[in-house]
Amino acid sequence: GAVVSQHPSWVICKSGTSVKIECRSLDFQATTMFWYRQFPKQSLMLMATSNEGSKATYEQGVEKDKFLINHASLTLSTLTVTSAHPEDSSFYICSASNWGNTDTQYFGPGTRLTVL
Amino acid sequence: AQKITQTQPGMFVQEKEAVTLDCTYDTSDPSYGLFWYKQPSSGEMIFLIYQGSYDQQNATEGRYSLNFQKARKSANLVISASQLGDSAMYFCAMREYNNNDMRFGAGTRLTVKP
DSSP states (O other): OOOEEEEOSEEEEOTTOOEEEEEEESSSOOSEEEEEEEOTTSOEEEEEEEETTSOOEEOTTOOTTTEEEEEEETTEEEEEEOSOOGGGOEEEEEEEEOTTTOSOOEEOOOEEEEEO | OOOEEOOOSEEEEETTSOEEEOOEEOOOOSSEEEEEEEEOTTOOOEEEEEEETTOSSOOEETTEEEEEETTTTEEEEEEOSOOGGGOEEEEEEEEETTTTEEEEOOOEEEEEEO
16 A cells, blocks of 8 residues: 655644644655544544645634644645644644545554643 | 444454444445544554445455445444454544545444454
8 A cells, every 4th residue: 555654753842832743645646635633542533634735624623723734745744733732632643645546545654742 | 413433432352253343324425435444552544445335346355344235324344353463443434525535433442352
């Protein structure tokens, strides 16, 4: 299957700082990338969908000014958690797809964010 | 509205036996895809199997098979000859082609006993 990487795999930051998470599709061009959030022992909740070169579409209840998403190229999307607070601590997972060639979404390994 | 339902929070199976994980879904879109992912304790999401709404035959991938009953809107995952390494969370997901995104069920934690 296709390979998607995320960086960093874990991060600890102080409250009020911003954190950027990168998601890269390593061996295919991702026309669409997705960002999910997962709390312990819960399912994945879709935060936003981004298509290369256009603005991300955010799910209801997700603050677009707090969770900035950039999908500048077909292989890279970034999620920036601005002014992070302890309640933002979570497992963030990205996924990538090229709907023209496959129906499958391929997931990154996830980033565990802890805000102190 | 919840579109993907996994009614089994946890399941136990004896090693080498088969197990069925339930998944039902709800959609009015005639074109959709159904997916199963495995999430071990490391957190990565591992793609297991895919079934398209127009596929005539049930999908199979090695020890994984998908029991697709379209009229009942169910897409159960069958794991044959369970192995200890199969212990993980399993998520059913659906993509409606009109929406272009994927929604997940609550997950089922499978524990394989030696």
